[in-house]
Amino acid sequence: MSSAPYNYNYIFKYIIIGDMGVGKSCLLHQFTEKKFMANCPHTIGVEFGTRIIEVDDKKIKLQIWDTAGQERFRAVTRSYYRGAAGALMVYDITRRSTYNHLSSWLTDTRNLTNPNTVIFLIGNKSDLESTREVTYEEAKEFADENGLMFLEASAMSGQNVEEAFLETARKIYQNIQEGRLDLNASESGVQHRPSQPGRTSLTNEAPNTKDQCSC
Amino acid sequence: MEEMMETVVPQEDFDRNEQRYLRELELDGHASVEAKFGYAYCLVRCAHKQDIAKGIELLEDLAEHHPEGRRDYLYYLALGEARMKNYSVALNYCKGFLEIEDNPQVRSLQEYIQKRYDKDLKKGMAVAGGAVLVLGGILGLGMALAKNKNRRDK
């Protein structure tokens, strides 16, 4: 809306996926607000968050779509995968079932995103060591087999939360530098914003959406 | 919040969900809750008012017949009504929801709608229609929600 220059050079789109209750919303909240939400209700559909970070002296705006893990939202959250540059796939280290479902989340991600989408696996709730059901080694092996980046993190203590979001961005940035991402394709999940003053707005954000009308 | 409210549904998603809904209707005479919700969710994010209105109709029907998902339907009813610029109706849905369950996601939706509402009031173009009618409905939904409340936290 304003004619101010962009205060960032790139926009990266992320999605956060995984079973209900694994801590997706808490991770997002910890990343954007640096706070832990102890009693977080189930997400309705999707939530949205942003934060501007820096990689290689470039300002990058992360647009993060946090999806609901509840089964009945699967059909509606699918549409957010398309055009994601990064996917944070989360399980709960204290609940094995959330780990067992990863292959199905991974299949969805692979089917619905592009081959260059960076997938980062997060084993959340690492503060709950005493009730752990999934070992680090086991998950690390799964991640390696499937070419995923991996960390254990805690949305509660904040441990490794920054790292997961930032390392994903670094990897995406590296893909851009190496020419693996076509910045002009909307499904790349990356938009370049030359920081050139005076240019207005995000008018053609979504080229293939239902036609606009101001009725 | 702006992104949530203003992003128009991609044509591809709309088509897929509409086809699924219509196919189920044709085959079984009625559509499943998932198909209905998927379609309604796309409709309320359309650019055209006729589409949004159709989505709202489906959501009202779902809210009445599928209590389990009621909080979700209330949320999207608020979003749909807000996109129709029926701000007071939309705010009533938020309020109804928050009386039953405190929820940061709904609170930020409410704040956003309130801002839009205030802006439009200033411009003198607010549409108050429907607010009275809907109040009855909201109370009903609210009570049904209350009954379900304890089922959520296992």
Ligand SMILES: Nc1nc2c(ncn2[C@@H]2O[C@H](COP(=O)(O)OP(=O)(O)OP(=O)(O)O)[C@@H](O)[C@H]2O)c(=O)[nH]1
């Ligand atoms: N101990 C501990 N608890 C956590 C952590 N992260 C989240 N929780 C708790 O786990 C519960 C679920 O967290 P959410 O962030 O709502 O989970 P979600 O994945 O967004 O769930 P859906 O929105 O239903 O898909 C909440 O009660 C949090 O307080 C963590 O790192 N450590």
Ligand SMILES: [Mg+2]
């Ligand atoms: Mg959530």
